[in-house]
Amino acid sequence: MTRILIVEDEESYREPLVYQLTREGYEVSAAATGEEGLELFTHGGIDLVLLDLMLPGIDGTALCRRIREQSRVPIIMLTAKSTEIDKVVGLEIGADDYVTKPYSFRELLARIRAVMRRNQNAQQQGVAGDDDVPLVCGDIVMHVGQHQVTVRGESVFFPLKEFELLEYLMQNKGRVLTRHQLIDRIWGADYVGDTKTLDVHVKRVRAKIEEVPSHPKYLSTVRGLGYKIDEPSD
Ligand code: CA
Secondary structure (H helix, E strand, O other): OOEEEEEOOOHHHHHHHHHHHHHOOOEEEEEOOHHHHHHHHHHOOOOEEEEEOOOOOOOHHHHHHHHHHHOOOOEEEEEOOHHHHHHHHHOOOOOOEEEEOOOOHHHHHHHHHHHHHHHHHHHHHHHHOOOOOOEEEOOEEEEOOOOEEEEOOEEEOOOHHHHHHHHHHHHOOOOOEEHHHHHHHHHOOOOOOOOHHHHHHHHHHHHHHOOOOOOOOOEEEEOOOEEEEOOOOO
């Protein structure tokens, strides 16, 4: 059974979530503070964390980092304002995904299932081993099944959305993908958020794969159209 840890100080969010997730068949632990959340997590057996950004004491970003120091467990951030999204995606906190309050339970459930699926695939492929053919572009090597990326020989961690963005671009190496195609594929056709989100993710991916992110050799912007990844020309 999948165990979900909810760290949320607002009872009006926490209690319905515990109820709804339990009804969906999940085993749920809930904490109202970051300290309590960390304690429950450290105790073990947690398969996924729903983490509120604004918490008294240890806040969501700090707790996310603390959890990442010891685990690759999927983490979905819950943010109160869309302006806080920048804080989640802009900082290197290692969350896999985020939802903005007020979120619909169905949307949250879809995100939970998506990150769990990705995580299970990664684990299964990790066991299955060597028939995972990597995606290669120059010095970037991507083992999709194992959720692993190496850049110039160094292993680099990509949160889920950045990983999916890089994967989709690498699968289409040398081809321009429109902004619409990318948003559709990574965030879903019914995505209603800010289109700036795509640019923020591109920026984050560039920071990880490019030697000089301001002069990208791999991930180029095709003005008025979209983005493309290709082998460096020199
Ligand atoms: Ca809060």
